[in-house]
Every structure is written in C-alpha cells, then in structure tokens.
Amino acid sequence: MIPTIEELLKEITFKTSRSGGKGGQNVNKVSSKVELIFNVQETLLFNEDEKALLLERLKTKIDTEGNLHIVSQVDRSQLVNKEISIIKFLDLLEKSLTVKKKRKPTKIPKAVIAKRLANKSVIAAKKQNRAKPTID
Incomplete structure (x- = not known):
C-alpha cells in the first residue's frame, strides 16, 4: 500500500544544483536541477517486507546509505x-x-x-502422395 503524497513529502529531502543544457546565462545563475532523496531503510511508512522489496527492486538507484536518488533537470524551472x-x-x-x-x-x-494430430496426419498423407510410385 502506497502512502499518501503528504506523508511521503515529510520524509523526502530535496537538493538543488545548477543544471546543464539550454538556458543561456540562466543556467549559470539559477539552481534548477532537483534531486529527490528518500531513505528507504529508515522510513516509517513501509513495513519490513515492503522495504525489502524496494531495496531489491531499486538496488541500482539506491546508494550505500539506503538513499533513493531521483534527479530531474528537464525544465528551466526548479x-x-x-x-x-x-x-x-x-x-x-x-x-x-x-x-x-x-x-x-x-x-x-x-x-x-x-486437431493437431489430425493436421499432422493430413500433412503426412500429402507428403506420401508426392513420393515417386514404386514398381512391384
């Protein structure tokens, strides 16, 4: 069961930094890149089974401290x-x-x-009729 957005936002931390890409001088001045950090191991919103499932399935996105990192720098707006x-x-x-x-x-x-066996026998008969006749 996924908790509500309000409950999740209480345990999420955000980190901002300067983003690359388009934006001209804006890129050099404004921190528009956002990194969402959520600690899977220390959260109280999930039980132990759900935490284990999250740790197993998201192991490529979780660091050694158990933090899940999601980065977004698509837009110019933070x-x-x-x-x-x-x-x-x-x-x-x-x-x-x-x-x-x-x-x-x-x-x-x-x-x-x-039906499969009947189809096999039809194909076998068709191939048998193609054979050269034998002279006895």
Whole structure:
C-alpha cells in the first residue's frame, strides 16, 4: 500500500544544483536541477517486507546509505523539476511495490490435441502422395 503524497513529502529531502543544457546565462545563475532523496531503510511508512522489496527492486538507484536518488533537470524551472521528480518517485514506488500474480499452468484441451494430430496426419498423407510410385 502506497502512502499518501503528504506523508511521503515529510520524509523526502530535496537538493538543488545548477543544471546543464539550454538556458543561456540562466543556467549559470539559477539552481534548477532537483534531486529527490528518500531513505528507504529508515522510513516509517513501509513495513519490513515492503522495504525489502524496494531495496531489491531499486538496488541500482539506491546508494550505500539506503538513499533513493531521483534527479530531474528537464525544465528551466526548479518548481517544475521538483514536480517531475515527485511524479517519477510515485511511479517508481507503485511499480516496485506491485507483486505479480503467479501463473497457473493449465492443461492442453483434448480438442486441441486431436486437431493437431489430425493436421499432422493430413500433412503426412500429402507428403506420401508426392513420393515417386514404386514398381512391384
């Protein structure tokens, strides 16, 4: 179960820095790059099973201290980049906390097996008719 946005925002920290890319002099003056940092190991919003699932599925995005880092520098505005990083974070949590259903193997219906065998016999007869006749 994913907590509400308000609960998550209480445990999220944001770090800003100067962004690269387009913007001219604005790039040199304004810190528009936003980095969202969320500590998975110390959060109180998830139980131990959910924390283990997050740590396993997001291990490439989590550093040694257990912090999840999400960076956004798409827009020139710091506020827009902050909103984009929050949306990325919520989407990442939702995808990594969903548990896939286990596939139940089913038996092949008898009609399908009979149809396959009938088709095999038709093809075998067709190939038999192509053979050169034997002289006895």
